[in-house]
Amino acid sequence: MASEQPDQVSVKQPTGSEAAPSAPAVTKAKRQPSELERLQALIPPVYPEPVELTEAAQSSGRYRCDVSQTPPAGWDDFVRQHPRATLYHESVWLKTVVDTMGHEIAYVACYLESAAEEQLQAVLPMIRQKSRLFGDIWTSIPLVNYGGALALDKNAEKHVLKAAADFARSSGARHLEVRGYHKQPTGWPERTDKVNMWLPLPADSETLWKGFSSKVRSQIRKGQQNEYESRIGGMELLDDYYRVFSENMRDLGTPVYGKSFFAGILTNFGSSARLIVIYCKGEPASCGFLVAQETGAVKLLEIPWASTRQAFNSLNMNMVMYWEILSHAADTGFDVFDFGRSSKDAGTYRFKKQWGAMPVQLYWHYALFQADELPAINNNNPKFKLLVAIWQRLPLCFANRLGPAIVKYIP
The missing domain is CATH 3.40.630.30 (Gcn5-related N-acetyltransferase (GNAT))
Structure with missing residues (x-):
């Protein structure tokens, strides 16, 4: 049985004055990637492009x-x-x-x-x-x-x-x-349970500023109303950096790294390792350690260590410091600012999220040889609660002397 053919439809083509005017070309707006898509595009692949092995190696x-x-x-x-x-x-x-x-x-x-x-x-x-x-x-x-x-x-x-x-x-x-x-x-x-918080950066600080919420901009402006100075440098800022960092670590109940550790990084990495110190009314108030690196094709600025002295928390010096860092990163061509590690939904996570940072999942794998449970070496472990409380009450000079000998064993 022959298959049925569709009916043939005759269409009269308009001619002369009957011809309809041609419709204007419609240009469909290209969809801009979301912030999440932009972030995902910045994360480098796990493996490089396959390399061509020699015949001997292949065999x-x-x-x-x-x-x-x-x-x-x-x-x-x-x-x-x-x-x-x-x-x-x-x-x-x-x-x-x-x-x-x-x-x-x-x-x-x-x-x-x-x-x-x-x-x-x-x-x-x-x-x-x-x-x-x-x-x-x-x-x-x-x-x-x-x-x-x-x-x-x-x-x-x-x-x-x-x-x-x-x-x-x-x-x-x-x-x-x-x-x-x-x-x-x-x-x-x-x-x-841990994530790193990455913020994709625009091409300049003006665009970055416009992208912040009104609340964040207000908090920055509040800090800027104080008499402050921002300095980015190297070894010449180490003493002031360490003064802020060590005092804050003591107040948190955490042993502090030795000053020689930070000096070693500054010495060995040159311009890839920088310090930022915010001074308020002539006093070092906030600080951060900045590490610049390229991960794949992505130019990334990371802040693995940061602190603010408690006396300056109410003056929003922390907000001022992060604005100074972020504006510097945007204006000097970095693609991403890495706020560092946080527990999901913790206070530090929410602080970083308000700047527009998004979570990048961290995976910590454990090969256990003499234990059945995952290790818990942190301030929330009941085993260390008493030690934390004692440490918070130590004079700063003692904490700075004892801290490096302890913290070097904490991963």
């Missing part, structure tokens, strides 16, 4: 992992070319921590080997912190929010993670903690 497919106390050949070159690399993966950062705190370090490297050659496929740095109070732990990487494996693909990542865990277990450690902002292929227990 081998064997992985070998080495662990050493010094960076193997090609470590820093591999790190700098990886889209997820951070300054903290580089050997100069790791050496700074070891030199100022005296910790043991392990560079875990994974190779794809063949009869003719071997090619670096993944790296993972980790640092050991061993004490009676906090236990024996390896962390990749302590003191900061980023770490973990950098790999060319998931298979190499699995191998380097396993090698790291095997080495940490054989050392007698209690556990290995691996930090990062992607879910690493471990199968280990993980903690996801």
Whole structure:
């Protein structure tokens, strides 16, 4: 049976004066990406573009992992070319921590080997912190929010993670903690209660200002009504920075890093590490430690440490400081400002969110060797409540003298 054909419709084409005027072309407005989409576009890929292996390497497919106390050949070159690399993966950062705190370090490297050659496929740095109070732990990487494996693909990542865990277990450690902002292929227990807060930046501070809520702008203006001065610099600001930072840490009940640690970072990283100090009525009131780095194609400014003295909280010096930092970052070409780590929905999370910052999920993975529960080394742990209360009452000179010997063991 023949298929039915649709009816043929004859359409009369208008001619001459009957012709209708042509409709004006309609240009559809291009949809602008949302802030969330813009943020997601700034997060670099977990793995680089696939690299073309030599025929010899392809035919081998064997992985070998080495662990050493010094960076193997090609470590820093591999790190700098990886889209997820951070300054903290580089050997100069790791050496700074070891030199100022005296910790043991392990560079875990994974190779794809063949009869003719071997090619670096993944790296993972980790640092050991061993004490009676906090236990024996390896962390990749302590003191900061980023770490973990950098790999060319998931298979190499699995191998380097396993090698790291095997080495940490054989050392007698209690556990290995691996930090990062992607879910690493471990199968280990993980903690996801922390996020980093990223703010995508516009091209200039004027646009940035217009994007703030009226409440934020009002709080900044209130602080600016006071007699204040903002300085961004290096070693010349360290004493004033440390005065603010150490006093605030004591008031929070947290041991403070030694001044030599911050001096080491400023010395080793040059213009990539800067200090900001806000002075109010001639007194150092607020401070921040700024780290500039490129993660993939993204130019990022991070503030891993910041403080304000309690006496200046009511004067909104904290708001003034963050405005000074953010306006500087926008006007000098940074793509993202990283406010640092917060617990979800905590007070610091809400503070950062009001500026327009959005959460980037952090994944902390744990290879447990001598424990069944995830570690809880923080001020909320009942085990440390009494110690926190005692610390808050210490004279500042004592807290600054004792603090570095304790805090260096807290990951």
